[in-house]
Amino acid sequence: MDEKKTALHEDEWFDLMPVEKRLIGYSLGLGVGLLVILVWVSHTMM
Amino acid sequence: MPETIKKRSPYFSTEDWWAVWIGLLIVFLGMLKMGGADLVGWAVKTNMWADLSKALSPVSAVYKGLSGFTSLILTYVFLTAILSIAVAIMGGKVGRFIAGFTVIFGITYACWMVGNYIHVAATPDQYAKLKIDWSLRLTGEGGFVIALLAGLAIGNFWPGMVDFLKDATKPEWFVKTAIVILGAKVGLNALQSTGLAAQVVFRGLCAIVEAYLIYWPIVYFIARRYFKFTPEWAAPLASGISICGVSAAIATGGAIKARPVVPVIVSSLVVIFAVVELLILPFAAQTWLFREPMVAGAWMGLAVKTDGAAAASGAVADALIRAKAFSDLGVKWQEGWMLMTTTTVKVFIDIFIAIWAFILAIIWAFKIENRKGEKISTGDIWLRFPKFVLGYAALFLLIILIGVTAGKDTVKLMNIGVNQADTFRGIFFALTFFTIGLMSNFKRLWEEGMGRLAVVYLVCLFGFIIWVGLLISWLFFHGITPPLVG
Numbered sequence: 001m002d003e004k005k006t007a008l009h010e011d012e013w014f015d016l017m018p019v020e021k022r023l024i025g026y027s028l029g030l031g032v033g034l035l036v037i038l039v040w041v042s043h044t045m046m
Numbered sequence: 047m048p049e050t051i052k053k054r055s056p057y058f059s060t061e062d063w064w065a066v067w068i069g070l071l072i073v074f075l076g077m078l079k080m081g082g083a084d085l086v087g088w089a090v091k092t093n094m095w096a097d098l099s100k101a102l103s104p105v106s107a108v109y110k111g112l113s114g115f116t117s118l119i120l121t122y123v124f125l126t127a128i129l130s131i132a133v134a135i136m137g138g139k140v141g142r143f144i145a146g147f148t149v150i151f152g153i154t155y156a157c158w159m160v161g162n163y164i165h166v167a168a169t170p171d172q173y174a175k176l177k178i179d180w181s182l183r184l185t186g187e188g189g190f191v192i193a194l195l196a197g198l199a200i201g202n203f204w205p206g207m208v209d210f211l212k213d214a215t216k217p218e219w220f221v222k223t224a225i226v227i228l229g230a231k232v233g234l235n236a237l238q239s240t241g242l243a244a245q246v247v248f249r250g251l252c253a254i255v256e257a258y259l260i261y262w263p264i265v266y267f268i269a270r271r272y273f274k275f276t277p278e279w280a281a282p283l284a285s286g287i288s289i290c291g292v293s294a295a296i297a298t299g300g301a302i303k304a305r306p307v308v309p310v311i312v313s314s315l316v317v318i319f320a321v322v323e324l325l326i327l328p329f330a331a332q333t334w335l336f337r338e339p340m341v342a343g344a345w346m347g348l349a350v351k352t353d354g355a356a357a358a359s360g361a362v363a364d365a366l367i368r369a370k371a372f373s374d375l376g377v378k379w380q381e382g383w384m385l386m387t388t389t390t391v392k393v394f395i396d397i398f399i400a401i402w403a404f405i406l407a408i409i410w411a412f413k414i415e416n417r418k419g420e421k422i423s424t425g426d427i428w429l430r431f432p433k434f435v436l437g438y439a440a441l442f443l444l445i446i447l448i449g450v451t452a453g454k455d456t457v458k459l460m461n462i463g464v465n466q467a468d469t470f471r472g473i474f475f476a477l478t479f480f481t482i483g484l485m486s487n488f489k490r491l492w493e494e495g496m497g498r499l500a501v502v503y504l505v506c507l508f509g510f511i512i513w514v515g516l517l518i519s520w521l522f523f524h525g526i527t528p529p530l531v532g
Binding site for chain 2: 012013014015016017019020023024025027028030031032034035038039041042
């Protein structure tokens with residue numbers, strides 16, 4: 001338990017890096033874009 | 047000892063692979079019915095009962111000479127034997143496993159029998175036939191919930207017993223075995239309605255792609271920006287909350303080379319919250335989604351984390367919604383389609399974990415931690431690929447193949463054999479429920495100082511994951527219903 005407590009608190013926080021922001025942006029953008037396409041496909045072609 | 051492990055074949059060294067072998071063995075034994083051999087008909091079946099002596103019986107009429115109790119003992123001996131062989135080959139402590147499994151099997155089965163008592167299980171359409179005027183209407187699957195509650199009681203208030211049972215407390219193994227067996231049952235369902243099965247698979251895949259791409263970045267952003275977690279914590283947390291719990295947290299932790307303690311802590315949170323969801327969501331689905339059964343099935347798969355809790359939620363929702371639809375709408379849907387939707391969604395989730403972990407491994411190695419020169423092989427995908435999915439898919443395809451090529455009589459016998467083997471799926475599900483409860487120590491959350499992690503989980507899960515999951519499920523599955531009985 002002590003090991004877990006130490007692990008939980010020892011790292012120092014730093015703000016989102018550009019690569020993380022890109023990962024978030026691409027993932028979300030792709031998700032929303034594909035949502036529209038896949039819903040359309042599933043309701044028109046299946 | 048390490049040398050022994052090194053020499054052991056990878057195909058026989060993990061619970062994941064053993065779920066495949068045991069699931070295949072049970073279904074193949076059942077399918078020998080096609081050749082005239084009834085090799086699993088002695089397995090115990092739990093009936094709805096008012097008289098306890100009629101609660102148990104062998105699943106096949108061929109063994110009607112056996113008493114229900116003898117059938118129960120045979121089932122226990124069979125399961126203990128095959129599981130113990132697996133434990134021995136994996137290098138586990140066989141004696142401790144057998145001792146623990148005996149207690150787990152006994153309590154689980156007792157709970158399942160209580161769940162099948164008529165005043166617990168009966169649905170309104172059965173009142174006249176059973177000559178009763180009330181029941182809790184939980185259906186036979188109510189026994190799963192009772193097993194879960196029993197597990198939770200022991201898990202939280204009897205630590206000595208938890209310790210005694212820990213070598214046999216293996217919910218992930220039990221549920222993976224159940225899902226492999228389910229592959230055969232789903233194959234049978236698909237044979238009867240191939241168009242619907244194809245729709246469920248396609249829409250399930252769509253739903254998963256969406257859930258992945260939308261859930262993960264939002265949880266990651268919230269954990270990093272508002273709760274001030276470092277990437278080492280935020281990534282396993284995002285995968286654990288948004289994708290598929292324990293396996294995703296562990297795979298992501300491995301992919302980004304987080305310290306081992308990170309996915310362990312996240313996993314314990316995942317298990318605890320999955321239990322809370324399991325107790326709430328199937329009943330919410332019964333109340334508000336009984337007109338949209340497939341939406342409910344997909345929702346269980348997208349919202350409830352961990353394979354065990356999700357499959358369990360799907361099974362309970364399937365039973366509860368069919369019962370309500372019959373009493374309120376007068377329609378009798380075939381059993382298993384909602385559960386099939388849940389497990390289809392979950393199987394795709396398990397496949398995508400490997401792909402997502404691979405993507406994260408590359409990003410972390412080359413962009414976030416700059417571990418240049420480090421090579422990531424595509425073999426990593428195979429290493430992290432959930433092998434039980436192969437067993438599920440193999441049985442599904444085998445049943446379809448036999449169904450479309452064999453004669454009518456052979457298919458009929460296969461149907462009987464697979465349904466007999468499916469009895470074991472129910473038993474493995476029940477074992478999963480009880481052992482999930484055993485592992486869920488609510489006090490642990492606070493004792494380990496995980497308050498901040500728990501708050502992120504709570505905010506993300508109940509703030510948007512459940513609702514986005516519902517929306518995605520609705521978009522892809524609304525208007526689709528299971529085939530009618532008869």
